[in-house]
Amino acid sequence: xxxxxxxxxxxxxxxxxxxxxxxxxxxxxxxxxxxxxxxxxxxxxxxxxxxxxxxxxxxxxxxxxxxxxxxxxxxxxxxxxxxxxxxxxxxxxxxxxxxxxxxxxxxxxxxxxxxxxxxxxxxxxxxxxxxxxxxxxxxxxxxxxxxxxxxxxxxxxxxxxxxxxxxxxxxxxxxxxxxxxxxxxxxxxxxxxxxxxxxxxxxxxxxxxxxxxxxxxxxxxxxxxxxxxxxxxxxxxxxxxxxxxxxxxxxxxxxxxxxxxxxxxxxxxxxxxxxxxxxxxxx
Amino acid sequence: xxxxxxxxxxxxxxxxxxxxxxxxxxxxxxxxxxxxxxxxxxxxxxxxxxxxxxxxxxxxxxxxxxxxxxxxxxxxxxxxxxxxxxxxxxxxxxxxxxxxxxxxxxxxxxxxxxxxxxxxxxxxxxxxxxxxxxxxxxxxxxxxxxxxxxxxxxxxxxxxxxxxxxxxxxxxxxxxxxxxxxxxxxxxxxxxxxxxxxxxxxxxxxxxxxxxxxxxxxxxxxxxxxxxxxxxxxxxxxxxxxxxxxxxxxxxxxxxxxxxxxxxxxxxxxxxxxxxxxxxxxxxxxxxxxxxxxxxxxxxxxxxxxxxxxxxxxxxxxxxxxxxxxxxxxxxxxxxxxxxxxxxxxxxxxxxxxxxxxxxxxxxxxxxxxxxxxxxxxxxxxxxxxxxxxxxxxxxxxxxxxxxxxxxxxxxxxxxxxxxxx
Numbered sequence: 001x002x003x004x005x006x007x008x009x010x011x012x013x014x015x016x017x018x019x020x021x022x023x024x025x026x027x028x029x030x031x032x033x034x035x036x037x038x039x040x041x042x043x044x045x046x047x048x049x050x051x052x053x054x055x056x057x058x059x060x061x062x063x064x065x066x067x068x069x070x071x072x073x074x075x076x077x078x079x080x081x082x083x084x085x086x087x088x089x090x091x092x093x094x095x096x097x098x099x100x101x102x103x104x105x106x107x108x109x110x111x112x113x114x115x116x117x118x119x120x121x122x123x124x125x126x127x128x129x130x131x132x133x134x135x136x137x138x139x140x141x142x143x144x145x146x147x148x149x150x151x152x153x154x155x156x157x158x159x160x161x162x163x164x165x166x167x168x169x170x171x172x173x174x175x176x177x178x179x180x181x182x183x184x185x186x187x188x189x190x191x192x193x194x195x196x197x198x199x200x201x202x203x204x205x206x207x208x209x210x211x212x213x214x215x216x217x218x219x220x221x222x223x224x225x226x227x228x229x230x231x232x233x234x235x236x237x238x239x240x241x242x243x244x245x246x247x248x249x250x251x252x253x254x255x256x257x258x259x260x261x262x263x264x265x266x267x268x269x270x271x272x273x274x275x276x277x278x279x280x281x282x283x
Numbered sequence: 284x285x286x287x288x289x290x291x292x293x294x295x296x297x298x299x300x301x302x303x304x305x306x307x308x309x310x311x312x313x314x315x316x317x318x319x320x321x322x323x324x325x326x327x328x329x330x331x332x333x334x335x336x337x338x339x340x341x342x343x344x345x346x347x348x349x350x351x352x353x354x355x356x357x358x359x360x361x362x363x364x365x366x367x368x369x370x371x372x373x374x375x376x377x378x379x380x381x382x383x384x385x386x387x388x389x390x391x392x393x394x395x396x397x398x399x400x401x402x403x404x405x406x407x408x409x410x411x412x413x414x415x416x417x418x419x420x421x422x423x424x425x426x427x428x429x430x431x432x433x434x435x436x437x438x439x440x441x442x443x444x445x446x447x448x449x450x451x452x453x454x455x456x457x458x459x460x461x462x463x464x465x466x467x468x469x470x471x472x473x474x475x476x477x478x479x480x481x482x483x484x485x486x487x488x489x490x491x492x493x494x495x496x497x498x499x500x501x502x503x504x505x506x507x508x509x510x511x512x513x514x515x516x517x518x519x520x521x522x523x524x525x526x527x528x529x530x531x532x533x534x535x536x537x538x539x540x541x542x543x544x545x546x547x548x549x550x551x552x553x554x555x556x557x558x559x560x561x562x563x564x565x566x567x568x569x570x571x572x573x574x575x576x577x578x579x580x581x582x583x584x585x586x587x588x589x590x591x592x593x594x595x596x597x598x599x600x601x602x603x604x605x606x607x608x609x610x611x612x613x614x615x616x617x618x619x620x621x622x623x624x625x626x627x628x629x630x631x632x633x634x635x636x637x638x639x640x641x642x643x644x645x646x647x648x649x650x651x652x653x654x655x656x657x658x659x660x661x662x663x664x665x666x667x668x669x670x671x672x673x674x675x676x677x678x679x680x681x682x683x684x685x686x687x688x689x690x691x692x693x694x695x696x697x698x699x700x701x702x703x704x705x
Contacts, residue, residue: 038693039693042385054697058701060700060701060704060705061704063704063705064704123547123551124551127551127552127553128551128552128553129551129552130551147481150553151536151537151553229540232537233536233537233538233539233548234487234537234538234539234540234703235530235535235537235538237703237704237705241703241704242700242704245700245703246700247360248354248356248357248360249356249360249489249696249700250359250360250363250364250381251693251696251697254697
């Protein structure tokens, strides 16, 4: 008994060590630095609250946090509704393993090129003189180019949805494939229609997948800065972008204070998701 | 950040060719034997971090110059915080005001620079001609020298110790699309003309952007700064409030941070008037799209950049670095940079490396007598073309301010971040 307990500790030790060195220590550093003072040239070790006062005493910070939440919420709704139906189609409609695999690989196409190139590729498509506007003008649908397509919140959310839908599809698809098909037959035999089965059988059984997908999407969007900067043309800000600007200008303590704020917000969101959905069920 | 370096094969071939020809041409050196093993790592912006220069270094001097490229802020950050990650910093004067006091650099001994007395006086006395007054802001001569070999304190007048070896500088103004603006552009205030709503852009590098904004504010008559290169908190508040107001009203299409972003904004027609850098204008033109680097009545905002040595450089590596610095002023690079629309720190050696037509077009404001070619051999301008803004003295003589780091820098950067986040 004692032997096996020791063995379990040994087995867990490498991962625990890696996480301690590469996760816990840097996090602690960030918290420590967030109380430092700084000048244009250097960090000044200290214990001051000015970084938090400056960050959270400013309406701009709160608006930026709000905006980040708004991006995350909107992206979550879109990726969930698109991702769920994609997964549904792959799991229940497509027949045959081969077709399913091919279609699944197709879903990963957005990841075949670098994040940056993918985002830059939107510019000639959505721009003032881009393909989209030319097509719409050519069709006579509009008589002047739509300005909101690029360098706007619309463009940011579009890029997020394009990037992160796959993170929703994969876990939902995974849980759907584990649903015992006899349950669906039983539901049909008991007189349930399509929507009824979906709502009372499939959706509850997919919850762990939806939970995992949601965590992926929300964490990725909350921490993003490159997509927001490039797609909004610097017009919009997220907390990540604010932190990245501060790091670029060597205001590390201010960036650390914002990072601690962001971390707290993300952890709260995660706690809420994990409370609502038991992701370990069915795994 | 992207990392570029001469390929291993290319370097070997060049090295082999140099050996094969029996001698390494270019500068005579006492230590040519082991210099081929030296690698100098240079961190800098895309402005002068050019592969062509690294290749020429290999050819002329025999050692390897490895380039790391980042935007202005990233370079300053890297230099200040990762002192051992570079040997030579290609950095702007307003950045060095922040970086040098951190103690990561060593001063350059002026006595080891052969052409030190030929440097353009902008970098030494601050006066282009005895009668011109230096612009406001972080003018290069104010942060160009330190008091001694181990000092990090900037000297008021030239000493024997330089912070940076001046290499490149220019006078910046607004870039416009003459085909799309629909009227003559004469003043900085035209950037915020409601006619260009949603079609204007300003660059998002605080130390530079704030100066463009100040030029616009003064041009509008909204404020008269005591010294726009060193604003008070009240002046910063007023300037940023104005920018936020313009942003909310939808004046700006986007904010750009790197050179190529500004090229794309202009070439795609997303923007018709914006802060711009000279070679970006040339890059737009080379796509056969009209673009003018518009001289404005109020004058220019200037910047200067130079090469600094990392503190850890010693021995043979430091000798190689000095050799590189001397080579930089010896003409080949100067001509290369002048042909991109920048200016070189020593003019006469650059002149010797340029044709009369090139010198006339780029430096004297004369009409080109033959097509003007870019350094990579593409035709930039046809015969008869005249440079926007004219001659060197007309452009650099009308500098009213320099890119700046202010005393209230921390406050300014915070406010600037609020503008970008607003």
